[in-house]
Amino acid sequence: MAEYLRLPHSLALIRIRNPPVNAISPAVLYGIKEGLQKAVSDHTVKAIVISGADGKFCAGVDIHVFSTPWSSDTGLGDLVDEMQRNKKPVVAAIEGMALGGGLELALGSHYRIAHVQTETGFPEVTLGILPGARGTQLLPRLIGIPAALDLITSGRCILAGEAFKLGILDKVVNSDPLEKGIKFARTILDQPLECRRIMNKTVPNVPNMDAIFSEVFAKVRKQYPGYIAPETCIRAVQASVKHPYEVGIKEEKELAVYLVESGQARALQYAFFAERNANKWSTPSGVSWKTASVRPISLVGVLGKHVGEFLDSPHLHMVRAAIYLVPSGVKFCGKHIAVLAPLILIQVHELFILCVRTGDGNFFFFFFVVLGPELRTYTLSHSTSSQLIEMENILVPRGWGEVVSTFLTISNNGTMNIHVQVLCRHTVFSSLRDSIYVIYIRNFRVSDLAGLDVGWKGRKGQGLTGPALPPGTPARKRGNIRYCPIPDILCESGRFGQKTGKGWYQYDKPLGRIHKPDPWLSKFLSQYRETYHIEPRVISQDEILERCLYALINEAFRILGEGIAASPEHIDVIYLHGYGWPRYRGGPMFYASTVGLSTILEKLQKYYRQNPDIPQLEPSNYLKKLAAHGNPPLKEWQRLAGTPSSKL
Numbered sequence: 001m002a003e004y005l006r007l008p009h010s011l012a013l014i015r016i017r018n019p020p021v022n023a024i025s026p027a028v029l030y031g032i033k034e035g036l037q038k039a040v041s042d043h044t045v046k047a048i049v050i051s052g053a054d055g056k057f058c059a060g061v062d063i064h065v066f067s068t069p070w071s072s073d074t075g076l077g078d079l080v081d082e083m084q085r086n087k088k089p090v091v092a093a094i095e096g097m098a099l100g101g102g103l104e105l106a107l108g109s110h111y112r113i114a115h116v117q118t119e120t121g122f123p124e125v126t127l128g129i130l131p132g133a134r135g136t137q138l139l140p141r142l143i144g145i146p147a148a149l150d151l152i153t154s155g156r157c158i159l160a161g162e163a164f165k166l167g168i169l170d171k172v173v174n175s176d177p178l179e180k181g182i183k184f185a186r187t188i189l190d191q192p193l194e195c196r197r198i199m200n201k202t203v204p205n206v207p208n209m210d211a212i213f214s215e216v217f218a219k220v221r222k223q224y225p226g227y228i229a230p231e232t233c234i235r236a237v238q239a240s241v242k243h244p245y246e247v248g249i250k251e252e253k254e255l256a257v258y259l260v261e262s263g264q265a266r267a268l269q270y271a272f273f274a275e276r277n278a279n280k281w282s283t284p285s286g287v288s289w290k291t292a293s294v295r296p297i298s299l300v301g302v303l304g305k306h307v308g309e310f311l312d313s314p315h316l317h318m319v320r321a322a323i324y325l326v327p328s329g330v331k332f333c334g335k336h337i338a339v340l341a342p343l344i345l346i347q348v349h350e351l352f353i354l355c356v357r358t359g360d361g362n363f364f365f366f367f368f369v370v371l372g373p374e375l376r377t378y379t380l381s382h383s384t385s386s387q388l389i390e391m392e393n394i395l396v397p398r399g400w401g402e403v404v405s406t407f408l409t410i411s412n413n414g415t416m417n418i419h420v421q422v423l424c425r426h427t428v429f430s431s432l433r434d435s436i437y438v439i440y441i442r443n444f445r446v447s448d449l450a451g452l453d454v455g456w457k458g459r460k461g462q463g464l465t466g467p468a469l470p471p472g473t474p475a476r477k478r479g480n481i482r483y484c485p486i487p488d489i490l491c492e493s494g495r496f497g498q499k500t501g502k503g504w505y506q507y508d509k510p511l512g513r514i515h516k517p518d519p520w521l522s523k524f525l526s527q528y529r530e531t532y533h534i535e536p537r538v539i540s541q542d543e544i545l546e547r548c549l550y551a552l553i554n555e556a557f558r559i560l561g562e563g564i565a566a567s568p569e570h571i572d573v574i575y576l577h578g579y580g581w582p583r584y585r586g587g588p589m590f591y592a593s594t595v596g597l598s599t600i601l602e603k604l605q606k607y608y609r610q611n612p613d614i615p616q617l618e619p620s621n622y623l624k625k626l627a628a629h630g631n632p633p634l635k636e637w638q639r640l641a642g643t644p645s646s647k648l
């Protein structure tokens with residue numbers, strides 16, 4: 001809601017109050033409108049101040065509402081226009097945050113005063129939507145096209161200082177912005193407002209406007225492949241240049257509705273809440289993210305192939321900073337918690353691992369990824385009392401490989417089994433190239449990067465290959481299960497991956513980073529098929545995708561059913577952050593809920609009938625139980641399928 005208060009000196013205050021972040025719900029919107037009307041009709045009121053309770057201006061529209069019909073037209077845009085047209089000056093006194101719809105409320109105000117620590121921006125694009133309450137039309141008019149495009153398409157949040165330099169804020173203050181805002185409002189009671197109404201401005205003209213747009217289109221296509229929101233945001237901003245305000249806002253609305261109704265927006269918003277829910281873990285024994293103790297760090301080490309080289313590089317200070325920050329504490333609880341750091345393998349230039357030993361002898365491993373010249377900050381960040389590391393915390397049983405490695409194995413096997421059958425290896429890759437499946441292509445890159453000999457050693461240890469393999473074991477069977485000996489054969493030929501300059505791919509040199517398909521492998525696969533009488537066939541794109549993905553999803557259901565993962569959201573967060581699953585598909589569990597559980601079950605049954613020696617295709621009991629309920633929403637799964645005995 002929003003409170004209305006009559007202040008001395010002919011002022012009125014509208015204060016947004018909707019904990020925890022003063023998000024705009026229908027009640028908040030109604031409260032602001034009502035406050036505005038009261039102020040307008042009270043002839044003793046000469047100016048209005050708008051602020052947020054508890055040190056937060058507003059984090060934007062309540063994301064929960066995007067699954068309701070209200071989201072198609074919240075009415076916030078009309079309110080923003082009403083504020084601009086208001087005959088009495090409106091001053092936004094901003095503290096904490098003015099994000100999304102919160103910034104739009106500020107732009108609707110005639111003046112903006114913010115505390116220096118305020119963060120502002122339009123994060124909508126990260127939720128698969130656009131600043132659809134006039135943001136795409138007002139911001140370009142205020143700060144120009146290049147800066148507006150940058151903020152709207154990146155979704156990045158900026159501090160008040162930068163916002164002031166860009167011209168978004170009129171004043172930045174070090175003390176209470178509400179007090180300053182009230183004081184300021186008293187000085188502008190009789191000022192003309194026409195020049196303060198952003199809607200009446202024209203977008204500042206810059207030479208080569210078309211070239212600017214073309215460049216940004218190209219940039220976002222490269223930077224966010226597969227995502228529809230960034231390009232749609234650009235189109236909305238383009239409307240601010242092409243059309244007068246009244247037409248521009250109509251186009252903004254159409255584009256906003258298109259995005260709100262897209263599957264991508266639903267997936268991205270799901271991911272937003274899944275991350276927050278997953279971070280609030282608790283164990284059956286009663287330990288939770290709130291109560292977990294902070295253990296002192298006794299040792300920090302950096303492991304990696306190029307660490308020596310790396311430490312001499314310009315990244316050194318960042319690595320030191322990361323290490324320096326470690327002693328402030330890593331939150332975890334006894335033996336139960338493992339932290340899965342993001343491991344994204346697109347354009348990886350360097351990968352190393354930071355190893356942290358705590359006072360009680362437990363180890364943490366953090367993966368660091370260097371993309372081009374930039375060290376991605378998957379590093380330890382500054383501590384706050386509630387979140388000591390800026391990473392996703394996922395609750396998994398001790399030996400977290402159970403969750404993570406199993407997924408890798410499943411996805412590797414799925415791809416390899418198809419690989420040997422398919423007529424042309426290129427078909428697999430081109431089918432999988434559709435962005436959701438790109439993670440499968442990455443499996444081969446990951447194996448090459450990690451070293452094929454690592455898995456080989458493991459399989460030898462398990463007696464699956466090497467001297468311990470009983471004589472007479474068929475090459476492609478282990479017991480009743482289909483076995484793919486190709487990685488073993490690659491290793492026997494000295495193809496250990498990137499370090500030897502060849503593996504699944506060939507590289508420019510040993511330890512080289514430039515990879516390309518190796519004709520040797522295609523020839524090898526043809527011979528392999530001949531040797532084992534594997535009839536090459538055309539496998540449809542759908543079959544490739546379904547066999548790879550549904551086996552993985554099936555495994556996720558098994559893990560849930562066995563109480564190894566805490567919730568479907570935890571699995572999705574692991575995939576989003578651990579494997580680079582495209583965020584706009586939400587994660588494998590969310591994806592399953594969109595495909596439909598009975599569809600997945602039927603397909604798995606079909607493929608398992610055709611391939612009874614691939615156990616990953618045998619539908620898990622948990623999936624069967626859930627599918628018996630039709631296609632229940634993901635939130636209901638654990639209630640409907642019963643709570644398994646937790647292994648956490």
Ligand SMILES: C/C=C(\C)C(=O)SCCNC(=O)CCNC(=O)[C@H](O)C(C)(C)COP(=O)(O)OP(=O)(O)OC[C@H]1O[C@@H](n2cnc3c(N)ncnc32)[C@H](O)[C@@H]1OP(=O)(O)O
Pocket residue numbers: 020021023059060061062063064076097099100101102104123124127129130131132133273276277
């Ligand atoms: C059209 C669309 C328009 C006009 C929009 O405005 S869309 C919304 C645009 N706004 C955003 O995208 C902001 C999203 N929120 C954040 O970036 C962050 O939550 C934050 C910077 C506001 C605060 O970050 P932090 O301090 O780290 O805390 P949490 O992220 O954990 O959030 C705290 C709780 O607040 C809930 N929250 C945050 N923003 C929203 C929101 N816009 N709507 C509803 N709820 C929101 C968040 O889920 C946390 O809730 P709990 O998990 O504690 O229940």
